[in-house]
Amino acid sequence: MVIAFLSVIFTLLIVGVTLKPFGLYMAHVFENHPTKLDKVFLPVEKLFYKIAGLKTEQQTWRSYVMALLLTNTVMILIVYAIFRLQGILPLNPTEITGMDPTLAFNTAISFMTNTNLQHYSGESGLSLLSQMIGILFMMFAAPATALAVAIAFIRGIGGKPIGNFFQDFVRAIVRVLLPVSILFGVIFIALGMPQTLHTIITANTLSGEEQTILRGPVGSFLSIKEFGNNGGGFYGVNSAHPFENPNGLTNLLQILLMFLLPASLPFTYGKMVGNKKQGNVLFASMATIFVLFLTISMISEFQGNPVLNETGIEHSEGSMEGKEVRLGTAQSTLYALTTTASETGAVNTMHDTLTPITGMLALGNMMLNTVFGGVGAGFMNILMYAMIAVFIAGLMVGRTPEFLGKKIEGKEMKLLALTLLIHPFLILGASAFALFTPLGSDGISNPGFHGLSQVFYEYASSAGNNGSGFEGLGDATPFWNISTGIVMYIGRYFSMVTLLAVAGSLVSKKVVPTTKGSFRTDQPLFGGILVGTIFIVGALTFFPGLVLGPVAEYLTLK
Amino acid sequence: MKKHGFSIWNLMRLSLGVMVICGLLYPLAVTAVGQGLFNKQADGSLVYNSEGKVIGSELIGQSFDEPGYFHSRVSSINYDAAGSGSPNYAPSNPNLIERTIQDTERWSEQNPEVSIEDLPNDLVTNSASGLDPHISPEAALSQVPRVAEFTGINEKTLENLIETHTQEPSMGIFGSPGVNVLMLNLAIDEKRTP
Known part of the structure; x- marks a missing residue:
């Protein structure tokens, strides 16, 4: 137990020291400062612009939005076509047939929106070609899009020109995503992940049976899967598969990669808007919620499943159903909380099997969608909550709320309120609809209260663009494919558009000079108000659902 | 589309570029390095x-x-x-x-x-x-x-x-x-x- 907690603390410390330097590096990249590596990066960037025939002049926020929406939609259509035609395209060693239309619809949206919800199994659903130019392609394009949008948003509220989508997109790939992915891809292979194009090998086992082993280019897949907060597995069971996560060290590095982009963005923000203290406050607030959730989950997992414990078997290692021995209870729980907080969706343990309280907090991370959140999208949500917190605090003292010296007025508040409401509306509305019809409720695999959690989890994961699941849910049906496809799409782009509109509106406003009466947003007090706002505004919406699902299940196990 | 400064044709070309560089060249390059340096694990x-x-x-x-x-x-x-x-x-x-x-x-x-x-x-x-x-x-x-x-x-x-x-x-x-x-x-x- 003590060693387990220590290992978690060390992991978080290792993650902690990397965040700030990385955040500052990103500020450097997106403020277009020259670096020593320009000799390498510039030609690659120019190659992209040349292939695409694009220029990189300043855009208005409207043009920026059009560029991002259309680019992503075109990519969805291309990848949809690849999935449908994979049966007749090359690089298909296991002779996989074309994907069913609703599944291809779901999968293309899923990977473009950084969700990586997988209603197929990697081993049997995708050809090697689809894994590469479909999945891997989008694993770069999706986080690059989100990172670009978040940077544009930061520029806007900082009062700077909004930038050019294509330039931000290409720089995100060339200067952030590719170098880190290459480095960690090679490290992952050294630590035991396969990396080969010869997929199938048959072994004659010790017991005299035949065992088919599927390999593939796993190392290169894993680095961008985690770093881009993608989370889609090469194999069906994701990072629980021994090839996708061979030991404690690969597990540690995956946790580091999941946090690297979303949790360093507050520092990027602080640098870019010239208010480092505020960036620190935002980071500390989110970190506080994370540590709180993690501590409760660790205690819950180590207590194990009371019903199984009653049979008299030894259970000091914690609940092991749905976990891997080499990873252990502590690192599995940390991974589960990290993947939901960072909206990555990679799993190294089966979330359906988590004890009810841990399951609830994993679900809670996705419902709040702001405890760091996914790359870009999550940080925009943090800023949305920060502005709402400023507004609420302003109402209490009777002053016009200001954020970074700019007045938050009616127009911005309407857009922020809409953004805030769409997330619960998608999750609760879609869950209610699914439970209403047998098309949805037939998918439930675990009886009792947990069944409700399964449905909630699926839509919370879709709306938050997470992608993990309570995987017992029989979700490979047209109903689930289409409904989660729509939820993922709206969950992704609605808030990007409304929040860029907020930035577009703020960018032209005059800065109000700070006076003694101004409400400071770079102090711990503001952090407290922010966390309070997130819990009251964000969490209470979902409270009835959580009581009926995980809390009720917890009480029945006692 | 003209007023935004790009066309669908540009977007398709951009997609193709990312597809080739990130979807094909990247995994192939890592495969070459991985197979060369860490053959046992890579297999x-x-x-x-x-x-x-x-x-x-x-x-x-x-x-x-x-x-x-x-x-x-x-x-x-x-x-x-x-x-x-x-x-x-x-x-x-x-x-x-x-x-x-x-x-x-x-x-x-x-x-x-x-x-x-x-x-x-x-x-x-x-x-x-x-x-x-x-x-x-x-x-x-x-x-x-x-x-x-x-x-x-x-x-x-x-x-x-x-x-x-x-x-x-x-x-x-x-x-x-x-x-x-x-x-x-x-x-x-x-x-x-x-």
């Missing part, structure tokens, strides 16, 4: 017998029923590595309780000398992947009397073998110790046929 950490035939992967668990071998964890897919998966039983699922009780009873029949208080729960729970290559050291120790009886290898030797085939947590703390069942059983085969 899947395969294990060969004395005739050079593949008998499995160090990282992928196998199913063992014979009493003279150490047994692996429960796997609903019976260690079929062409796929991966688990039954996803919630803690409250009655099937989980039923399966655990059955497996515990069967274990007691096979290991009559050991009390179930010494049976660690990893041995009677389904792993996440269905391919878990490890069991906890305690789970291995709980099987020692049975394996000793059926192989004729003495318990002390078996305990030493378990120790040598235990993968410690990375850097001493990250992860949990696990005994590689395939490698352990291979070592037992060697002891049996000198």
